[in-house]
Amino acid sequence: MNIIKKNVFPFDFVENILFKWCASLLDANGILNVSAEDKSSGKRERITITNDKGRLSQDEIEKMIADAEKFKAEDEAHENKVKAKNGLESYVYQMKNTCDDEKLKGKISEEDKKTLLAKVDEIQSWLDANQAAEIEEFEAQKKELEALANPIMQKLYQGMPGGGMPGGMPGGMPGGGMPGAANPDSATNDDLDDLD
Numbered sequence: 001m002n003i004i005k006k007n008v009f010p011f012d013f014v015e016n017i018l019f020k021w022c023a024s025l026l027d028a029n030g031i032l033n034v035s036a037e038d039k040s041s042g043k044r045e046r047i048t049i050t051n052d053k054g055r056l057s058q059d060e061i062e063k064m065i066a067d068a069e070k071f072k073a074e075d076e077a078h079e080n081k082v083k084a085k086n087g088l089e090s091y092v093y094q095m096k097n098t099c100d101d102e103k104l105k106g107k108i109s110e111e112d113k114k115t116l117l118a119k120v121d122e123i124q125s126w127l128d129a130n131q132a133a134e135i136e137e138f139e140a141q142k143k144e145l146e147a148l149a150n151p152i153m154q155k156l157y158q159g160m161p162g163g164g165m166p167g168g169m170p171g172g173m174p175g176g177g178m179p180g181a182a183n184p185d186s187a188t189n190d191d192l193d194d195l196d
Contacts (some may be wrong), residue, residue, distance in 0.1 A: 084138035089127060091142055095149050096120050104156065112152045119148050 025033045032049040056064075098104065099113050099120070108116075123141050130137065 081135050084135045088138045088142045091145060092120055092123055092127070095145065108152065108156055116149055116152055119145055
């Protein structure tokens with residue numbers, strides 16, 4: 001039998017009470033549950049001791065969740081802006097590498113190459129000066145570069161043997177040329193109906 005004094009336990013006990021048992025349980029969250037019972041009187045007391053130091057309260061957790069929901073739209077807008085910027089940077093880099101590719105030397109006319117590189121340099125300078133531009137501005141710059149580059153790239157790929165793309169299908173696309181390019185030898189709808 002143990003004699004427990006009042007100042008040992010934080011709950012109200014009469015001094016020098018005899019206890020038959022005292023039990024404690026520490027759970028996974030660091031919460032200590034202590035129970036004590038006096039078998040002679042049947043009086044039972046419990047106390048829960050928590051360690052909240054360095055932990056978030058339930059109110060703080062709920063506030064963080066509410067803030068995350070509030071800023072979700074801003075986060076999505078920022079993500080789309082970064083994607084648009086990265087898309088433009090990637091396309092500029094791709095066009096610059098295409099112009100500088102040793103395998104394609106002589107296949108792009110010097111005039112087309114100068115025109116394309118001048119536009120690439122212009123857009124690269126714009127990108128350096130406008131890192132915080134809006135999505136629409138990035139997309140407009142990319143469309144402007146595509147409008148200039150696509151006809152040049154089509155001429156380049158049509159001039160390749162078999163109309164193929166470098167590193168693409170051997171002998172080019174079936175029927176030659178770029179996809180969607182007009183080809184007088186291609187099958188007509190009447191020919192396709194005969195296949196059925």
